[in-house]
Amino acid sequence: MDKIALEQIKQKAINEHIPIIMDDTLEVVAKILTNMQPKRILEIGTAVGYSAMCFSAYLEKDGVIDTIERDEIKVKEAKENIKKVGVEEKINIYIGDAVEILPTLNNKYDVIFIDAAKGKYPFFLEQAIRLINPNGVILADNILYKGYVMSDYNKHKQRTAVRNLREYIQEATNNPNLETEILEVGDGLAISKVKMCNQ
Ligand code: SAH
Numbered sequence: 241m242d243k244i245a246l247e248q249i250k251q252k253a254i255n256e257h258i259p260i261i262m263d264d265t266l267e268v269v270a271k272i273l274t275n276m277q278p279k280r281i282l283e284i285g286t287a288v289g290y291s292a293m294c295f296s297a298y299l300e301k302d303g304v305i306d307t308i309e310r311d312e313i314k315v316k317e318a319k320e321n322i323k324k325v326g327v328e329e330k331i332n333i334y335i336g337d338a339v340e341i342l343p344t345l346n347n348k349y350d351v352i353f354i355d356a357a358k359g360k361y362p363f364f365l366e367q368a369i370r371l372i373n374p375n376g377v378i379l380a381d382n383i384l385y386k387g388y389v390m391s392d393y394n395k396h397k398q399r400t401a402v403r404n405l406r407e408y409i410q411e412a413t414n415n416p417n418l419e420t421e422i423l424e425v426g427d428g429l430a431i432s433k434v435k436m437c438n439q
């Protein structure tokens with residue numbers, strides 16, 4: 241893996257205000273991945289490939305990441321970036337809306353990282369529960385959304401997103417098959433450990 245190229249891609253993404261994973265969030269995810277050595281990771285929301293490339297360093301040998309992105313311009317850039325960094329054999333991009341793609345997937349994953357449209361988080365969780373391996377981990381980035389989710393802030397134009405993020409937390413917390421904690425790192429990270437097989 242070309243770490244210098246990865247750092248350049250990160251800086252470019254920051255300059256272009258692409259919401260890539262924050263350093264402290266990545267640190268937490270990296271610890272989880274180090275402990276798990278996952279064979280298969282699913283990511284919802286590729287953007288320019290930064291988080292997927294970071295995660296790829298923690299895969300078990302021959303492990304793969306499937307990642308979904310609907311913005312074709314971002315997909316094109318992600319593909320170029322993944323080539324530059326030299327991890328193209330580890331990352332497979334699905335092009336399209338995750339709302340349509342997820343129901344067509346049947347492979348199981350050890351880790352699922354949700355990082356796309358906030359209004360769809362409850363649906364993404366439902367699909368993640370279907371696709372996660374027993375003892376897998378479901379992660380959701382931006383779960384506290386700049387603090388809006390935990391405040392009584394309701395009049396914002398983003399209130400639909402806030403409502404759906406709250407619904408995600410409710411479901412992840414109340415589901416008896418999940419053991420969920422919400423961390424205040426970065427923009428908020430939900431970590432749900434799967435306690436048993438849901439099939
Ligand atoms: N995971 C990336 C950042 C993703 S930003 C990283 O940390 O490096 C969120 C991305 O999700 C955007 O590129 C956006 O186009 C994509 N996205 C949002 N909703 C989506 C959907 N329903 N299906 C597929 N991609 C989606």
Ligand code: MG
Nearest residue numbers: 259355381382
């Ligand atoms: Mg994010």
